[in-house]
Amino acid sequence: MVRLDQDSPLRPAATPTSRDLLGHRGAVVWLTGLSGSGKTTLARALEQELLGCGVLSAVVDGDELRLGLSQGLGFSREDRRESIRRAAEVALHLAEAGVVVIVAHISPLRDSRALAAERMRERGIPFAKVFVNTPIAICEQRDPKGLYKKARTGQIASFTGIDSPYETPEHADLEIRTDRECVGESLAKLTPLALSLAEHSSAAMA
Amino acid sequence: MVRLDQDSPLRPAATPTSRDLLGHRGAVVWLTGLSGSGKTTLARALEQELLGCGVLSAVVDGDELRLGLSQGLGFSREDRRESIRRAAEVALHLAEAGVVVIVAHISPLRDSRALAAERMRERGIPFAKVFVNTPIAICEQRDPKGLYKKARTGQIASFTGIDSPYETPEHADLEIRTDRECVGESLAKLTPLALSLAEHSSAAMA
Numbered sequence: 001m002v003r004l005d006q007d008s009p010l011r012p013a014a015t016p017t018s019r020d021l022l023g024h025r026g027a028v029v030w031l032t033g034l035s036g037s038g039k040t041t042l043a044r045a046l047e048q049e050l051l052g053c054g055v056l057s058a059v060v061d062g063d064e065l066r067l068g069l070s071q072g073l074g075f076s077r078e079d080r081r082e083s084i085r086r087a088a089e090v091a092l093h094l095a096e097a098g099v100v101v102i103v104a105h106i107s108p109l110r111d112s113r114a115l116a117a118e119r120m121r122e123r124g125i126p127f128a129k130v131f132v133n134t135p136i137a138i139c140e141q142r143d144p145k146g147l148y149k150k151a152r153t154g155q156i157a158s159f160t161g162i163d164s165p166y167e168t169p170e171h172a173d174l175e176i177r178t179d180r181e182c183v184g185e186s187l188a189k190l191t192p193l194a195l196s197l198a199e200h201s202s203a204a205m206a
Numbered sequence: 207m208v209r210l211d212q213d214s215p216l217r218p219a220a221t222p223t224s225r226d227l228l229g230h231r232g233a234v235v236w237l238t239g240l241s242g243s244g245k246t247t248l249a250r251a252l253e254q255e256l257l258g259c260g261v262l263s264a265v266v267d268g269d270e271l272r273l274g275l276s277q278g279l280g281f282s283r284e285d286r287r288e289s290i291r292r293a294a295e296v297a298l299h300l301a302e303a304g305v306v307v308i309v310a311h312i313s314p315l316r317d318s319r320a321l322a323a324e325r326m327r328e329r330g331i332p333f334a335k336v337f338v339n340t341p342i343a344i345c346e347q348r349d350p351k352g353l354y355k356k357a358r359t360g361q362i363a364s365f366t367g368i369d370s371p372y373e374t375p376e377h378a379d380l381e382i383r384t385d386r387e388c389v390g391e392s393l394a395k396l397t398p399l400a401l402s403l404a405e406h407s408s409a410a411m412a
Contacts, residue, residue, distance in 0.1 A: 015254045021262055022227075048221045056227055056262070058303035069295040089275040090299050097264035097305045 018098030022056050024200035026095035028120055029193065032107045032169060033132030034161050035147055036139035038178035038186075039104035042132065045183050046102050046190050053191075055100050055200050060091050062105035075158035081112050088116035095125045100198045108160045110167040126197040130190065131172035136161045138179045224304030228262055230406035232301035234326055235399065238313045238375060239338030240367050241353055242345035244384035244392075245310035248338065251389050252308050252396050259397070261306050261406050266297050268311035281364035287318050294322035301331045306404045314366045316373040332403040336396065337378035342367045344385045 019025050029046070031039040043059045050057035062083065066073065070086050073079040084107045091101045107113050113129065120127035139161070140148040151159035158164040174193055176186045195201075225231050235252070237245040249265045256263035268289065272279065276292050279285040290313045297307045313319050319335065326333035345367070346354040357365035364370040380399055382392045401407075 015258045016260070017257065018262055018264075021257065021260060051223065051227065052221045054222070054227060056224055056304060058224075058299070060299065068298070069292060086275060090296055092274070093264070093266065093296050094300060094303055094305075097300055097303070098262060099300075099303045099305070 022098050024055055024098075024100070024195075024198040025126065026098045026100060027126040027128075027194065027197035028091045028095050028101045028103060029128050029130060029190070029197065030091075030103045030105070030107070030113070030116065031130045031132050032105065032113060032172075033134060033176075034136055034139045034166055035106060035159070036142045036144055037132040037134035038176075039106075039132050041183065042176065042178070042186055042190065043102040043104040045187055046194060049187055049191050050100055050194055053195065053200065055195065055198055056098060057100045057102065057194075058094055060087055060094070060101055060103045060105070062087060062103075062107070065090070065105075075164065077109070080109060084109065084112040084116060088119050091116075092119060092123060092125060095120070096123065100194055102194070106160050106166070108164065108166040110169070113169065126199075128173040128193055128197055129169060129171075130174045130176060130193075131169045132176045132178060133168075134178045228304045230261055230304075230306070230401075230404040231332065232304045232306060233332040233334075233400065233403035234297045234301050234307045234309060235334050235336060235396070235403065236297075236309045236311070236313070236319070236322065237336045237338050238311065238319060238378075239340060240342055240345045240372055241312060241365070242348045242350055243338040243340035244382075245312075245338050247389065248382065248384070248392055248396065249308040249310040251393055252400060255393055255397050256306055256400055259401065259406065261401065261404055262304060263306045263308065263400075264300055266293055266300070266307055266309045266311070268293060268309075268313070271296070271311075281370065283315070286315060290315065290318040290322060294325050297322075298325060298329060298331060301326070302329065306400055308400070312366050312372070314370065314372040316375070319375065332405075334379040334399055334403055335375060335377075336380045336382060336399075337375045338382045338384060339374075340384045 033039050047057045047059050070083045073083050087103055087105050091103050094101045117127050150156040151162040160166050239245050246267055253263045253265050276289045279289050293309055293311050297309050300307045323333050356362040357368040366372050
């Protein structure tokens with residue numbers, strides 16, 4: 001479709017970019033933390049909040065990936081690395097299409113998280129790492145999927161925080177303590193972070 | 207963000223979906239065909255055409271995937287299957303976020319293409335398969351990356367159409383003959399197909 005600029009009737013207008021269409025750029029907000037720390041809950045709540053602000057948003061959830069793209073990967077260090085790598089690649093594709101992506105992934109390995117961040121940087125995708133820092137005692141008490149119980153009784157091996165390491169982030173852009181604050185309080189920090197990465201301003205929508 | 211319906215000031219409005227934001231739904235247009243058949247050229251042209259129509263669009267390119275998500279996969283039948291599966295999974299994530307995805311992938315295996323289509327169907331994502339049916343003699347004559355030459359001289363093994371099979375699609379939604387028509391003529395068929403899958407109407411934008 002050839003359209004003409006209003007100012008210059010002889011010059012065809014450039015094709016709009018995804019940013020022109022959406023009014024914001026793609027970005028990645030990466031939530032890391034133990035199983036049961038509240039990553040998926042926060043990710044879904046943030047997605048809804050962003051959609052409500054007119055920002056195209058999507059969640060990439062580590063558990064769901066294991067039913068699809070990461071099917072067949074286990075919980076060895078090598079498979080965890082690959083699982084984090086694939087989550088990052090999917091997030092990259094989405095963000096390059098203009099979507100603000102919220103990744104909810106235990107992502108316990110420091111070097112793999114760094115690789116994900118580096119991958120975004122080299123492709124010019126804004127990225128923030130959020131440490132969902134819920135103490136393991138609280139996560140185990142919540143145990144929403146009964147996984148801690150299974151890990152403690154030996155029915156599951158290589159469970160993060162029990163018999164597989166969680167490497168605490170050294171430089172998170174944001175830390176969330178779901179044991180001390182409600183979802184609304186966490187969102188009050190996450191939403192401005194995401195909107196700022198996306199360079200979205202509500203004023204631009206008016 | 208809680209907003210109120212204009213009609214009913216006491217009822218909070220539902221959070222908008224990606225479709226509400228975009229004015230169309232996500233979908234997948236899958237281009238299959240030999241190396242050099244013109245898939246990437248068509249995919250990029252269609253992406254621009256759709257963006258120009260206000261439709262959020264993105265390309266998932268098989269060759270590019272091999273530099274990222276499908277890094278390390280080779281050209282054995284099993285690796286090709288996995289490469290097609292991963293392309294389908296990325297396309298699914300994008301389409302579920304609302305993007306009209308154009309996959310450009312040789313995807314020579316009939317059963318793998320069928321699995322990709324089935325995966326979209328089970329998730330309710332509109333899907334169309336397009337056979338970019340350029341005769342191999344023409345592809346080899348074009349040889350944009352010099353790959354046919356390398357395959358003929360034995361520098362590359364398992365090259366589709368030379369020493370690795372391309373299983374012709376039986377039921378394509380559309381067939382494109384890039385040896386008989388120009389890009390504009392191909393787009394004249396591809397664009398309406400994509401817009402119809404996305405249930406996009408320009409009238410809705412007014």
